[in-house]
Each structure stands twice: as C-alpha cells, then as structure tokens.
Amino acid sequence: MQFELTKEFIDKLNLAVSSKNEVAVLELIAELRPVDIAEIINEQNLEEAILFYAFLSEEQAADVLIELDEDVREKFLKSLSSEQIAKQFIDNMDSDDAADLLSELPVEKKIEVISHIENIEQASDIIDLLNYPKDTAGGLMAKELVKVNVNWDIKTCINELRRQSLEIDNVYTVYVIDDNSMLQGIISLKRLFLTPDNNKVRDIYNDKVISVKVSMNDEDVGQIMEKYDLVVVPVVDEIGRLVGRITIDDIVDVIKEEAEKDYQLASGISENVEHSDNIWLQTRARLPWLLVGLMGGIISSKIIGTYEEQIQIHPETAFFIPLIAAMGGNVGVQSSALVVKGLANKSLGLNGSWNKVVKEILTGLTNGLVCSSLIFMYNIFFPHGDTINWSISITVSIALISVIFFAGIFGTIIPLVLHKYKIDPALATGPFITTTNDIFGTFLYFVIGHMLYSIV
Amino acid sequence: MQFELTKEFIDKLNLAVSSKNEVAVLELIAELRPVDIAEIINEQNLEEAILFYAFLSEEQAADVLIELDEDVREKFLKSLSSEQIAKQFIDNMDSDDAADLLSELPVEKKIEVISHIENIEQASDIIDLLNYPKDTAGGLMAKELVKVNVNWDIKTCINELRRQSLEIDNVYTVYVIDDNSMLQGIISLKRLFLTPDNNKVRDIYNDKVISVKVSMNDEDVGQIMEKYDLVVVPVVDEIGRLVGRITIDDIVDVIKEEAEKDYQLASGISENVEHSDNIWLQTRARLPWLLVGLMGGIISSKIIGTYEEQIQIHPETAFFIPLIAAMGGNVGVQSSALVVKGLANKSLGLNGSWNKVVKEILTGLTNGLVCSSLIFMYNIFFPHGDTINWSISITVSIALISVIFFAGIFGTIIPLVLHKYKIDPALATGPFITTTNDIFGTFLYFVIGHMLYSIV
Numbered sequence: 033m034q035f036e037l038t039k040e041f042i043d044k045l046n047l048a049v050s051s052k053n054e055v056a057v058l059e060l061i062a063e064l065r066p067v068d069i070a071e072i073i074n075e076q077n078l079e080e081a082i083l084f085y086a087f088l089s090e091e092q093a094a095d096v097l098i099e100l101d102e103d104v105r106e107k108f109l110k111s112l113s114s115e116q117i118a119k120q121f122i123d124n125m126d127s128d129d130a131a132d133l134l135s136e137l138p139v140e141k142k143i144e145v146i147s148h149i150e151n152i153e154q155a156s157d158i159i160d161l162l163n164y165p166k167d168t169a170g171g172l173m174a175k176e177l178v179k180v181n182v183n184w185d186i187k188t189c190i191n192e193l194r195r196q197s198l199e200i201d202n203v204y205t206v207y208v209i210d211d212n213s214m215l216q217g218i219i220s221l222k223r224l225f226l227t228p229d230n231n232k233v234r235d236i237y238n239d240k241v242i243s244v245k246v247s248m249n250d251e252d253v254g255q256i257m258e259k260y261d262l263v264v265v266p267v268v269d270e271i272g273r274l275v276g277r278i279t280i281d282d283i284v285d286v287i288k289e290e291a292e293k294d295y296q297l298a299s300g301i302s303e304n305v306e307h308s309d310n311i312w313l314q315t316r317a318r319l320p321w322l323l324v325g326l327m328g329g330i331i332s333s334k335i336i337g338t339y340e341e342q343i344q345i346h347p348e349t350a351f352f353i354p355l356i357a358a359m360g361g362n363v364g365v366q367s368s369a370l371v372v373k374g375l376a377n378k379s380l381g382l383n384g385s386w387n388k389v390v391k392e393i394l395t396g397l398t399n400g401l402v403c404s405s406l407i408f409m410y411n412i413f414f415p416h417g418d419t420i421n422w423s424i425s426i427t428v429s430i431a432l433i434s435v436i437f438f439a440g441i442f443g444t445i446i447p448l449v450l451h452k453y454k455i456d457p458a459l460a461t462g463p464f465i466t467t468t469n470d471i472f473g474t475f476l477y478f479v480i481g482h483m484l485y486s487i488v
Numbered sequence: 489m490q491f492e493l494t495k496e497f498i499d500k501l502n503l504a505v506s507s508k509n510e511v512a513v514l515e516l517i518a519e520l521r522p523v524d525i526a527e528i529i530n531e532q533n534l535e536e537a538i539l540f541y542a543f544l545s546e547e548q549a550a551d552v553l554i555e556l557d558e559d560v561r562e563k564f565l566k567s568l569s570s571e572q573i574a575k576q577f578i579d580n581m582d583s584d585d586a587a588d589l590l591s592e593l594p595v596e597k598k599i600e601v602i603s604h605i606e607n608i609e610q611a612s613d614i615i616d617l618l619n620y621p622k623d624t625a626g627g628l629m630a631k632e633l634v635k636v637n638v639n640w641d642i643k644t645c646i647n648e649l650r651r652q653s654l655e656i657d658n659v660y661t662v663y664v665i666d667d668n669s670m671l672q673g674i675i676s677l678k679r680l681f682l683t684p685d686n687n688k689v690r691d692i693y694n695d696k697v698i699s700v701k702v703s704m705n706d707e708d709v710g711q712i713m714e715k716y717d718l719v720v721v722p723v724v725d726e727i728g729r730l731v732g733r734i735t736i737d738d739i740v741d742v743i744k745e746e747a748e749k750d751y752q753l754a755s756g757i758s759e760n761v762e763h764s765d766n767i768w769l770q771t772r773a774r775l776p777w778l779l780v781g782l783m784g785g786i787i788s789s790k791i792i793g794t795y796e797e798q799i800q801i802h803p804e805t806a807f808f809i810p811l812i813a814a815m816g817g818n819v820g821v822q823s824s825a826l827v828v829k830g831l832a833n834k835s836l837g838l839n840g841s842w843n844k845v846v847k848e849i850l851t852g853l854t855n856g857l858v859c860s861s862l863i864f865m866y867n868i869f870f871p872h873g874d875t876i877n878w879s880i881s882i883t884v885s886i887a888l889i890s891v892i893f894f895a896g897i898f899g900t901i902i903p904l905v906l907h908k909y910k911i912d913p914a915l916a917t918g919p920f921i922t923t924t925n926d927i928f929g930t931f932l933y934f935v936i937g938h939m940l941y942s943i944v
Binding site: 063065067190194204221222225226240242258259260261262263279280281284287288291292294295296298299300301311314315318319321322323325326328329330332333336337340341343344347348349350351352353354355356357358359361362363365366368369370373391394395398399402403406407410416436461462463466467470471474 | 646717819866
C-alpha cells in the first residue's frame with residue numbers, strides 16, 4: 033500500500049512523460065498520494081517537473097504543490113504567471129495552505145496573485161491569515177470550519193451542515209457559537225446525527241471545550257493538543273470569537289521540530305539546516321559553535337601554559353589531559369540533556385530544584401567512583417615506563433572523580449538557571465557545556481596535580 | 489481555559505479532601521480534564537491520592553488512571569483488589585488502554601483481573617491485544633471501531649452505526665469491509681449522512697485507503713501517519729482482515745520519542761531514563777558511555793606517552809591538546825547529527841552518498857580554514873613567552889585544519905555505514921564520535937608536531 037520511490041520508477045516515469053504517453057503516466061501514478069507525487073517532483077529537474085505536472089488533475093496539482101520541498105516549489109512558482117497560480121492552485125486549496133503558499137512569494141507577486149482570486153470570501157480569509165506571524169496559532173489555523181448557532185434546533189443544524197461541509201474535506205467537530213460569534217462549545221457529528229430533529233443545540237452541546245488564543249505560540253498549541261489528546265482545536269480571538277481551527281497534522285510537525293531543535297543545539301548546530309542546504313548555510317550554522325570551542329581551547333592552553341615547568345619535569349601530566357577534558361564534557365552533556373528533556377515534557381514535577389541537584393550529586397559520585405577506580409587500577413597495573421608512578425595515578429583519579437562530580441552539577445544547574453530566566457535551556461547542552469567543562473576539568477587537573485607533586 | 493498546577497492548588501485540594509468537603513473538592517476540579525487530575529495525583533502521596541480518588545466518578549477515575557505516571561499507577565493499583573480493578577477501571581476503558589494497563593500488572597494479578605471482566609467480548613478483545621508486542625501496530629491499536637459491509641445500503645449503515653457507535657467516544661471514519669472482514673475502504677461520516685438512504689455503500693465508498701499490518705513497527709506506523717497526514721489508520725492482519733485502528737494521539741508519543749531517542753543517544757544516555765528515575769537506573773544509563781570515554785582517554789594517553797621526550801623538550805606542545813581534541817569532537821558531532829537527522833526524515837534524497845561526502849569536505853575545508861587562520865593569528869599576536877614560536881603555531885594550525893577536515897568526513901561516513909548495515913545511525917553521534925575524534929585528533933596533532941619540529 034505504501035509507496036517506495038526508486039530510481040527505476042523515476043526513469044520509467046520520465047520516459048513516459050517525455051514520450052507524452054498519458055495512459056502510461058496515469059497508470060504509474062494511479063495509486064499515489066499527493067505527498068508521493070511531491071517526492072517524485074523533488075527529484076526531477078524543472079523541465080521534467082513542468083512536463084509531468086501537466087498530467088495532474090487540478091485538485092491533485094494543488095495538493096502536490098503544498099507537499100513539495102520549499103526550494104523546488106519556489107523554482108516551480110517562478111515559472112508560472114500570477115493568474116495561473118491563483119486559478120490553478122489557490123482556488124483548490126484550504127485557506128491555511130493558500131496563506132502559507134502566498135507568504136513564500138515576493139510582495140508584488142503576492143498582491144498580484146491575490147487580485148486574481150475570484151472567490152471574494154476566500155481572498156479575504158487568506159489576507160486575514162497572512163496577518164498572523166507564522167509561529168502562532170493564527171499562522172497555523174485554517175478558516176474552514178463547520179459552526180452552528182447555540183439557539184438552533186437539530187434540523188436547522190443538519191441543513192446548515194450540509195451546506196457548509198460541502199467545501200470542507202474532513203469534518204471532525206461542529207463548533208457551537210452564539211449570536212456574537214463567541215465560541216460556546218462543541219458538538220460531535222455523531223451526537224448531532226443521533227439526536228432527534230426537534231431538540232435544541234443548547235440542550236445537547238458540550239460546553240467544556242479547550243480553545244487556544246490566536247496569538248498563542250505554536251509550541252504551546254502543540255503542548256496543549258498533545259497533553260489533551262486533541263485532534264483539532266478551535267482558535268478564538270482576544271475576546272473569545274471563533275476565528276479558525278488547527279488540526280493535529282499541522283501540529284505534529286511543530287512537536288517534532290521542537291524535539292529536533294534540542295537535538296540540533298546539543299549537536300552544536302545553531303540554525304535549522306539540512307544536509308541538502310548549500311555550503312554557505314552549513315558553515316553559518318556550524319561555525320559559531322566551533323568558535324566557542326576554539327575560545328575554550330585557547331583558555332585551556334593558557335591554563336596549561338602556567339604549568340609549563342611541571343610538564344617539563346613531569347611530562348606524564350600531559351598524557352591524561354584528553355581523558356580529563358573528555359570525561360568532564362561527557363558527564364556535563366548527559367546531565368544537561370536529562371534536565372532539558374525533563375523541562376520540555378514537564379516531567380520534572382513541582383518539587384524544587386534542590387532534589388535534582390542532590391540526585392545529581394549522588395549519581396555523579398557513583399559514576400565518578402567507578403571511573404576513577406578503573407583508571408587507578410589501569411595506572412597501577414599498566415604503568416607508563418617500568419615503575420608505578422603514584423603521583424600521577426593519584427592525581428588522575430582524584431581529578432577524575434572531582435571533574436565528574438562538578439561537571440554533573442554544572443550540567444544540572446546551568447539549564448535550570450537558563451530556564452528560570454526564560455532562556456532556552458537546550459542552549460546549555462552540547463558545545464557550551466562541553467567547552468565549559470573542558471576548561472574547568474583542565475584547570476582542576478593541574479591544580480590537583482601541582483598540589484600532589486609538591487607534597488609527594 | 490488551560491490548567492496550571494500550583495502548590496497552592498494542591499494544598500487547598502488536600503485540605504478539602506481530608507476534611508471530606510465534597511462540595512469544595514468537586515468545585516475545585518469541575519473544569520479539569522483527566523490529564524490535569526492525573527498531574528495532581530502524581531504530586532500527592534498514596535494516602536492523599538486514595539482519599540481524593542474516592543471523589544471521582546467511575547468514568548473519570550478510569551480516564552485519570554491511564555494518564556498517571558507509571559510508578560504512581562503501579563503503587564495505586566497495588567492498593568486495589570483484582571475485582572476492583574476489573575469493575576471500576578477496565579469496564580470503563582477502551583480496549584487499548586485496558587491492555588496497556590493489564591500489561592503492567594504481575595502475571596497472576598493480570599489473570600485474576602481478566603477473570604473478573606464481565607463483558608465477554610471486551611475480555612476477549614483485551615486478551616487478543618495482549619498478544620501483540622508493545623512496539624507494533626497491534627500493540628498500539630484499539631479494537632473499538634465502526635465498520636459497515638460493502639453490500640449494505642445507506643439506511644442499514646446508519647442504523648448499524650447508531651448501534652455500534654454508542655460505545656465509541658470519537659468516530660472519525662467508518663470502515664468498509666466485505667463478508668470475510670477484509671478491509672475494502674473507508675467512508676466519511678459526512679459522506680454517509682449526505683447520501684440518500686437507498687444508495688449502496690458499494691457505490692459511494694473510497695477504496696483508496698492506507699492501512700498498516702498488525703506486525704508493523706510502531707515507528708514505521710508513525711512515519712506513515714505523519715507522511716500522509718492521517719488522523720486514524722486501520723490495522724489489518726496478515727491476510728488483510730480489519731482488526732483494529734490506531735489514532736494519531738497514540739502515535740504523537742511515538743513520533744516524539746523517536747526524535748528524543750536520537751537526542752538521548754547524542755547526549756550519551758543509553759537507556760530511556762528520566763530525571764525522576766532512581767540513582768541506580770541513572771547510573772546504568774550513563775555509565776556505559778563514560779566507560780567508552782574512559783577507554784578513549786586511555787588510548788590518547790598511550791599516544792601522547794610515545795611523545796614523552798618531545799613534550800619534555802617542547803612543553804608548549806601540551807598546551808593545545810584540549811583544543812585539538814575538542815574541535816575534532818565538536819565537528820564530528822555536528823556532521824553526524826546532520827546525517828542522522830537527514831536519514832530520520834528521509835530528506836537525504838535519492839542521490840548517492842558521494843554528494844554528501846563531497847559537500848562535507850568543502851564545508852570542512854571552509855570551517856577549518858577559518859578556525860586555523862584564527863588560531864594562527866592568536867599564536868602570532870599573543871605568543872606564550874616573549875617570542876613567536878613558529879613551530880607550534882604552524883603545527884597547531886595544520887593539525888586543526890586536518891582534524892576538522894577528517895572529523896567531518898568520519899562524522900558523515902560512519903552513520904551512513906551504520907545505516908547501511910541496519911544499525912541505528914544515531915549510535916554514531918555523541919560520545920562515540922567524540923571519543924574517536926579525540927583519539928584521532930591527538931594522534932594527528934603529535935604526528936604533525938613531530939615532523940615539523942624535526943624539520944625546523
């Protein structure tokens with residue numbers, strides 16, 4: 033049932049398209065959904081794509097357009113006139129998709145396209161939607177919805193529904209409003225059809241409805257829909273009038289992007305960049321964190337530089353610099369990732385931050401003890417040279433347990449503090465915490481080493 | 489409209505509960521949804537929770553139970569008899585929730601509870617579901633669905649629908665089957681109600697339906713629902729008979745967990761662990777990667793150990809060990825994260841891996857040039873000691889550009905290779921790539937340094 037795009041399929045299709053073999057083309061794509069067809073076009077060059085597009089029905093063409101990669105769509109739209117865009121595409125789209133599409137066009141072309149939309153109501157819906165920032169409920173919502181008045185009886189409702197729902201693909205819920213368009217509640221299609229005709233909406237609707245404000249941040253909308261298992265949520269304006277609805281398929285992307293953003297930050301990538309983006313975009317997204325690492329490396333070199341003499345006398349001190357630095361970094365990333373994850377899914381609960389720090393201290397001590405015992409045994413049983421070097425063995429073990437201990441505490445506290453001051457705690461993971469702990473670990477290691485060597 | 493849990497609210501509620509003030513309790517929770525109430529109970533101790541639970545209606549109680557944290561639910565269920573669990577909870581649950589709940593119980597208690605379920609059909613549905621592994625379509629699906637026979641007319645359908653849908657909260661889609669229960673297609677509620685009574689299902693249903701096999705992996709189900717924007721997907725057995733359906737709210741968690749799993753692996757956490765888990769679980773999830781780091785550190789110490797003499801003569805070589813190691817790690821994590829992300833959302837496209845490696849080489853060269861020029865200028869303008877040390881300056885810059893270059897290539901190739909051999913490429917991110925690049929970077933740095941110092 034599911035479509036797997038292969039090189040062979042594309043070759044076969046391109047052949048059928050270029051030889052204008054309509055029967056073959058339509059047969060090849062008969063079972064495909066718009067998103068499958070979009071995948072094909074993403075892999076074609078512009079000429080192939082334009083030729084192929086001609087075989088699609090109008091509705092198919094509009095659905096496919098929305099699913100294309102942004103850069104492919106941009107190229108494609110450039111090859112069309114404003115009138116073509118309005119008549120062939122916008123007219124066949126839901127208001128939210130149409131607004132998204134228009135928002136990608138240059139300003140003059142946008143205005144031209146809008147002037148070519150024939151359905152005045154749709155044009156005004158779209159202009160309305162274009163006013164909302166993209167990352168708000170308003171920017172995500174669609175205007176198409178089915179609504180009934182709380183004062184109507186069921187018979188009126190069903191007639192009204194027949195009229196309204198002709199234009200709407202999926203009707204999940206019927207919204208109930210009062211005479212001033214204020215959202216009153218919801219009523220399920222099932223309820224509506226199972227209730228005798230002469231009943232009033234007022235008596236059977238459900239007034240416990242969760243709605244979101246038009247200005248709400250998209251990530252908050254995602255959290256609400258996820259928490260309350262909502263498939264669709266109504267959007268109201270500042271005074272509570274119903275203005276649109278958001279469906280879960282638009283929100284799944286937001287939820288996923290949010291989870292991926294943390295991953296990206298933890299990996300030291302500062303912008304939303306993909307492997308398909310060009311080298312300049314890739315460099316811009318990656319260089320900032322590398323510069324942070326570079327700064328960290330320079331600071332570490334300064335710290336080590338002050339112990340130049342000790343390294344000359346005891347070069348074995350240098351051997352374990354990477355070990356100490358790396359372990360500090362690893363522990364820090366682990367701790368901060370756990371806090372970031374906990375903050376994101378709100379699983380950290382109400383009990384104060386103190387608990388977390390105590391637990392981190394104990395986990396840090398356990399991990400630190402295990403690791404520093406192991407490295408101690410290594411240094412005793414496999415010494416560098418012929419004799420056991422007690423000073424370096426003890427230094428490395430004490431430094432390691434200290435670094436693991438403190439790195440865990442830093443990794444826990446820093447994201448909590450950032451969160452408190454409304455800064456994205458995910459910033460604290462990845463290169464930032466690694467670099468901090470590198471520096472701190474190096475410092476601690478040399479301080480401890482210096483003390484121990486002067487005693488022993 | 490949305491509920492924000494506060495310490496004050498809990499105190500007020502606990503006071504009302506302990507003084508058995510039913511009016512006050514019901515007023516406090518009047519506007520709350522099951523998931524909100526579950527949040528409250530997650531924060532209460534067992535006695536408070538049991539007292540509070542008594543105020544909930546039966547249906548509310550069942551809905552809340554499903555939303556509780558797993559450990560809270562476990563404690564709570566221990567305080568109940570098998571009969572109570574069956575009559576008070578299972579009877580009010582959908583089959584998928586009931587099966588999830590039962591799968592958490594010890595074997596004997598599970599059997600006891602099942603024997604107390606009065607509705608034979610429900611009991612058999614639940615036993616059926618318990619047979620499927622948790623991470624498959626079968627383990628996620630619910631048995632409750634509305635289905636009609638392809639040979640019926642609309643009137644029969646609507647009557648049947650009235651009967652079937654009484655037990656089902658949300659009807660999204662009506663499934664069409666043949667006499668052998670084979671899935672034929674779907675029909676929307678809207679379509680059904682807008683078609684005249686004497687028409688046949690056969691003539692109006694939509695036969696292009698996407699379904700999933702009962703044995704399909706949950707992550708694959710998630711990808712299909714996401715790709716095709718499905719709110720609900722039917723589940724069929726090996727020969728195509730309709731056996732259940734999966735709704736998007738159950739899949740949102742799977743999609744999110746998948747995105748979070750990569751984050752977790754990149755952060756060096758090997759098991760699904762939360763900050764609320766105990767120290768033993770935390771240690772178990774975190775120690776493995778720390779041991780990998782420890783091994784890496786030991787190998788690095790061996791490499792540096794072979795250059796003992798050089799360090800003694802030129803201690804400044806040691807200063808830049810953390811810089812080189814850290815930069816290699818950072819670049820490696822960035823590159824591998826981009827590949828992992830691309831593989832996960834299939835945005836890497838059809839064009840071969842070669843493209844990616846070439847692009848990575850160019851990005852690596854750009855980043856490497858910038859960073860090594862900067863560190864060269866630093867070493868020239870701010871030398872350690874009084875005079876410019878050309879040897880170390882050149883060594884560090886050449887080593888840095890080489891490390892950034894190779895780390896990027898490793899970070900790109902390793903996840904691609906893992907993916908090819910069906911190993912989770914996310915394993916390659918985080919500590920694994922950091923450690924490899926630490927070792928490699930240290931090695932390269934000393935090899936280059938040794939060569940340069942023997943020339944100059």
